[in-house]
Amino acid sequence: MREPILLTPGPLTTSLATKAAMLVDWGSWDAKFNTLTASVCADLLRIANLGDGYVCVPLQGSGTFAVEAAIGSMVPKDREILVLVNGAYGQRMAKIATVMGRKVSVLAVSDGTPVSAAAVAEALAANPAISHVGMIHCETATGLLNPVAEVAAVVQAAGRALILDSMSAFGALPVDGLPVDAVISSANKCLEGVPGMGFVLVKQAALVQGQSPSLSLDLCDQFEYMQKTGQWRFTPPTHVVAAFRVALDQYWAEGGQLARLARYQANGDALLAGMKKLGLQSFLPADLQAPIIYTFLAPNHPEYDFQRFYQAVRARGFLLYPGKLTEVETFRVGCIGAIDQAEIQQAIAVIAEVLAELGWAD
Known part of the structure; x- marks a missing residue:
C-alpha cells in the first residue's frame, strides 16, 4: 500500500529521491557538508533573482523560526513594524514581533480580502516611526495571493523596508526583482524538501550585529559565522539539507x-x-x-x-x-x-x- x-x-508529499537522500549520515563540520550547504544557499539566491547585495541565511527549525529571526534581527528596537494582516499567518507575524519586544502596528482586513497598497501608503505616511512592513505572500489560511508587487512599490516609495513571508509561495510564485529587504521561506513548501530548515534571503546591508534579542535566531551572527567557517553555528539539520539539495536538483530538472x-x-x-x-x-x-x-x-x-x-x-x-x-x-x-x-x-x-x-x- x-x-x-x-x-x-507543507509538509507535503516528496519524491522517492528526496526521501532516499536522508539515508546517508553527514558530519556537521565536514567540508563536504559545508559545500552542500553553500550550494543550497547559492541555488536559493538564484531562484529568488533579487539582484546584487542579497545573502542567504539558513536556519534550523520551521519556517516560523525564520520569520522570528528576520523580525528580531532586522527591526530596530527603537522603531516599529507595520504588519499587514488578512489571515492567521499575518496574525502570527504580529504576535512574533510583539513577543520579540518590537513595537507593532497592525493593518488588518477580513480573511479573504487582499491588502490594499493605498491603505499601506496611508498608514506609512501617518506614522514615521515605522521602519519596516511585514507581509504574507500567500496567506495559507485561505489560499489568498496578496498584491505583493503593488505593496512593495508603495513601501519602497515611502523609504521603508519590506519583510516578505513567502513561506507557501517561494519557488512557485516569482519574487524576481521585488524591492524587498528580506524574503523568508522554508525547505518543505514549493521546493518540495522536508521540514526542518528555514531560510532568509536578505540584503546584507540590513544585517546589524547586536540587534537580535535571541542567540539562536540571530541572522547577522549566523551569517557572519558561516562566512568565516562555512559551518552552521549550532547543530545543523544534516539530513534535511541533504534532502533539500536533491529536491533542488529536481526543481531545476523540472x-x-x-x-x-x-x-x-x-x-x-x-x-x-x-x-x-x-x-x-x-x-x-x-x-x-x-x-x-x-x-x-x-x-x-x-x-x-x-x-x-x-x-x-x-x-x-x-x-x-x-x-x-x-x-x-x-x-x-x-x-x-x-x-x-x-x-x-x-x-x-x-x-x-x-x-x-x-x-x-x-
Missing part, C-alpha cells in the same frame, strides 16, 4: 520556477473543476486565489463533521487540511508537492465516494 498523499501546504508554477496551476485548475462538479464551492474568487492551497466551504449538511470527513478520506489514502476560518465552516486542499493531476483526480474521486457514503452529497 502506498503512503498517503498529503494534500496540505524547469525551475515557471515549470513548477505551471504544474501547480494545472493541479489547482483540476481541483477546482472537480470539486465544483461535487457541489463544493471555493471560498475565494479565482482572481484572488494562489495555486498553492484552496479553501472550500464545507458540505451544507447538518451532520457534517470535519474529523469524520478527514478520517474517511485518510482511510482511502489522502490527507486534507482543516479550515482556519472562524465565521464559516471550511476545509482546505493543497495542490503542491510531488504530485500532479493524476493524484488530484484520484483525490476528487475519493472525496465524492466519501460524501456519498456519509450521506452528505448534494
Whole structure:
C-alpha cells in the first residue's frame, strides 16, 4: 500500500529521491557538508533573482523560526513594524514581533480580502516611526495571493523596508526583482524538501550585529559565522539539507520556477473543476486565489463533521487540511508537492465516494 498523499501546504508529499537522500549520515563540520550547504544557499539566491547585495541565511527549525529571526534581527528596537494582516499567518507575524519586544502596528482586513497598497501608503505616511512592513505572500489560511508587487512599490516609495513571508509561495510564485529587504521561506513548501530548515534571503546591508534579542535566531551572527567557517553555528539539520539539495536538483530538472508554477496551476485548475462538479464551492474568487492551497466551504449538511470527513478520506489514502476560518465552516486542499493531476483526480474521486457514503452529497 502506498503512503498517503498529503494534500496540505507543507509538509507535503516528496519524491522517492528526496526521501532516499536522508539515508546517508553527514558530519556537521565536514567540508563536504559545508559545500552542500553553500550550494543550497547559492541555488536559493538564484531562484529568488533579487539582484546584487542579497545573502542567504539558513536556519534550523520551521519556517516560523525564520520569520522570528528576520523580525528580531532586522527591526530596530527603537522603531516599529507595520504588519499587514488578512489571515492567521499575518496574525502570527504580529504576535512574533510583539513577543520579540518590537513595537507593532497592525493593518488588518477580513480573511479573504487582499491588502490594499493605498491603505499601506496611508498608514506609512501617518506614522514615521515605522521602519519596516511585514507581509504574507500567500496567506495559507485561505489560499489568498496578496498584491505583493503593488505593496512593495508603495513601501519602497515611502523609504521603508519590506519583510516578505513567502513561506507557501517561494519557488512557485516569482519574487524576481521585488524591492524587498528580506524574503523568508522554508525547505518543505514549493521546493518540495522536508521540514526542518528555514531560510532568509536578505540584503546584507540590513544585517546589524547586536540587534537580535535571541542567540539562536540571530541572522547577522549566523551569517557572519558561516562566512568565516562555512559551518552552521549550532547543530545543523544534516539530513534535511541533504534532502533539500536533491529536491533542488529536481526543481531545476523540472524547469525551475515557471515549470513548477505551471504544474501547480494545472493541479489547482483540476481541483477546482472537480470539486465544483461535487457541489463544493471555493471560498475565494479565482482572481484572488494562489495555486498553492484552496479553501472550500464545507458540505451544507447538518451532520457534517470535519474529523469524520478527514478520517474517511485518510482511510482511502489522502490527507486534507482543516479550515482556519472562524465565521464559516471550511476545509482546505493543497495542490503542491510531488504530485500532479493524476493524484488530484484520484483525490476528487475519493472525496465524492466519501460524501456519498456519509450521506452528505448534494
